[in-house]
Amino acid sequence: MKSVKKNLIFSSVLLGVGIILFIVSLLDILPDGALGSSVFGMGCGFMSAGLVSTIVGYKNYKNPDKVEEIELIENDERNVMLREKTSAKVYSIFTYVQCAIILVASLLGYKGISIVFSILILAELVVWGFLANYYSKNF
Secondary structure (H helix, E strand, O other), rough: OOHHHHHHHHHHHHHHHHHHHHHHHOOOOOOOOHHHHHHHHHHHHHHHHHHHHHHHEEEEEEOHHHHHHHHHHHOOHHHHHHHHHHHHHHHHHHHHHHHHHHHHHHHHHHHHHHHHHHHHHHHHHHHHHHHHHHHHHHH
C-alpha cells in the first residue's frame, strides 16, 4: 500500500504542477524574455502525464488485490537488485558521457557549457562520496 500511495501522491503533484504551468502560460504573467511556449509545453506534458498516472494510481488504489501484487513486485529482491544495478550502470555510463561533453564543449569554445557540466560532475562525485561513506558505515 505504501508504494501505491506514494505513486498516487507523486502523480497528483505532477498533475498540479502541470495545471499551474498551463494556467501561468495562458494568463501570460511571465516576465519579458521568458519562454512562454516552453512553459506551455511543460504544463501540457506534466498535466497529461499526471492525469494518466493519477487515474491509473487511483484505480490501482481501489483494488486491494492489485495493490498487493504491485507491492510484491516492487519489493521482490531480484527486482530491487536489478533496479540498483541498472541505476549504477547508467550513472557510470553518463559520467563518461558528461566528461565527453565537457571535452567537446571546451574544444569548440563553449566555456559556459563546459563549466556547467564540470560543476555537475563535481557535484555528482561529492554526493557519490558522501553516500558511499554513509552506506559503508550503516550497512
